Amino acid sequence: MTDTFRFRTASPEQTRAFGRALGVALSRGGFVGFEGQLGSGKTVAIQGAAEGLGYDGYVTSPTFVIVNEYVGRVPILHVDLYRITDARELEDIGYREIFFVDGVALVEWADRVPELLPPDRLRVVIDIEGPDGRAFTVSAFGDGGERLLTRLRESWS
Numbered sequence: 001m002t003d004t005f006r007f008r009t010a011s012p013e014q015t016r017a018f019g020r021a022l023g024v025a026l027s028r029g030g031f032v033g034f035e036g037q038l039g040s041g042k043t044v045a046i047q048g049a050a051e052g053l054g055y056d057g058y059v060t061s062p063t064f065v066i067v068n069e070y071v072g073r074v075p076i077l078h079v080d081l082y083r084i085t086d087a088r089e090l091e092d093i094g095y096r097e098i099f100f101v102d103g104v105a106l107v108e109w110a111d112r113v114p115e116l117l118p119p120d121r122l123r124v125v126i127d128i129e130g131p132d133g134r135a136f137t138v139s140a141f142g143d144g145g146e147r148l149l150t151r152l153r154e155s156w157s
Contacts, residue, residue, distance in 0.1 A: 002140060005137075005139075005149060007156075008133060012132065015134055016044050016045070019049040019051070022049045024052040032105070033124070035109070037128065043061045052155075061108060078108075079108065081110065081112045087113045090113050095113070099117070122141070122149060
């Protein structure tokens with residue numbers, strides 16, 4: 001059974017605060033796949049995660065370049081799979097070097113390639129509830145995902 005954590009945010013600032021708590025909880029080898037429609041707050045949460053990981057620069061979604069790399073307390077790969085059409089396309093550009101990093105991988109639109117996702121990970125699904133409200137469902141997969149979810153609950157409370 002997959003462990004799941006559900007909560008809501010009422011503003012972009014709260015969504016970013018969740019991201020910061022996630023960043024604090026993350027450690028080397030962490031993988032977080034984000035899902036949600038356009039405008040749901042995936043990038044805002046990742047901006048907060050980068051802050052929580054010690055990065056103080058500007059974070060933008062790498063929609064056209066696919067991967068942005070930032071330097072925090074560990075290397076951070078911010079991946080956007082919006083333009084990826086299937087797993088083969090991602091395999092061709094070397095997904096293993098992206099997903100299995102010596103840092104953390106924060107992946108928007110991870111649901112586009114479910115067959116390539118690491119077994120130890122968090123899945124963050126964001127649903128829009130009005131102009132600023134968001135409902136989050138965070139699920140843990142594998143032992144590493146379970147440990148990360150435990151740390152996230154502690155840092156988010």
